[in-house]
Amino acid sequence: MIDLKDIKKSYFVGDRELQILKGIDLKISRGEFVVLMGVSGSGKTTLMNIVGLLDKQTEGRYTFENIDVGGLNDETLADMRNRYIGFVFQQFFLLPYLDAIENVLIPVVYSKKGIKHPREKAKGLLAKFGLEHRVHNKPAQLSGGEQQRVAIARALVNDPELILADEPTGALDSKTGGEIMHLFKMLNNEGKTIIVVTHDPKLATFGKRLVRIEDGAISEDITT
Template sequence: MQLSSVFKHYSTGAGRLTVLRDVSLTIAAGEFVSVIGPSGSGKSTLMHILGCLDVPSEGTYRFQDLNVGTLDASALARIRNREIGFVFQNFYLLPRMSALRNVELPMVYRGVPRAERRRRAEALLERVGLADRIHHLPNELSGGQRQRVAIARALANDPAVILADEPTGALDTQTGREIMALFRALNEQGVTVVVITHDPDVARTARRMIRLVDGRIVSDGRVEES
């Protein structure tokens, strides 16, 4: 993933608002990166661009050698579905579906045969530590367990990258730590992980920390092991 001199502007009633300013950034396969910064600093905007949910106003974004700015909507959708797994603060699980069905869903959209889908969803739920909760509905799970289901779902199509926007924001400190430990384990298994957070303790779980202020990168460096 490579951003070169990216700007993002929004036009609002009050005029043009610039929320990313000259952002240049390369994230290599296999990295574990956190993006930290105050509210309104542009973190989610950056994640939307990295995740091909939005495109830069200026500058270029390359994802696996594709210039994202030149792709049409269906090509962007294909990248999102095949290459990127998204995790959000509020989980976004479907409330009437079991953990297993929630994890199967991206594979349904992709046309994976039922038996294979089920086998893979079970394996993913086991991988996130939920082998004994696969038939539970979301409201029968704790917050941390719901986030684990969402992470298993994000892994369903075997993405190269996981993008997580405030994945611990709705969780208590200890549960948040457990979720970050899970991301670290997934990263050690080869998944590129980008976690957005406003919490410095969460950010330090990653190997590299990028700090945004007012839409600019103000620091970018290795996290010292503690």
């Protein structure tokens, strides 16, 4: 599903070139649960952005679902993100003016797939995560854990193959964080491919595979 070959990424800070990723080779297949671990500054978020088609590598070749995404334009990339990837972020990023179900429905607005009965589906996802009584609450009225569960429902509404989560527990206490990780485990058992990016060593054991990034390169890749 994901095939990264010698991915390099560098930024220019002034006229000094700053190399964030120094040649990453990584293959991830359907149904995996990968925890991408690294300290801040290791390049893990940059890697996730590239994997999530939000950013482009400077060098190397990235094949996603057998498509070389290197030369794709904005519109096609946007459509691929919408079709294949569900994002979950540390700060939840729910839109404050929409209630829970409307937040869940955001990907549907941009979807070309034509999902049937999206409202029922969104409601079902919220119910699945124990939020049936929160359907019409605004984000400000929800707890952190509840907000993150709404965000996960949003990531799932379009039936993507891949869930990409960037520090999904970073803004939550450890108990709630654990609940969220169990949720990912459950989704993985249902067949979703999941990548969780984190610096928190406690989360390492949740995945089936642990990839450690240090200083822009993969230092460890073990299947647990």
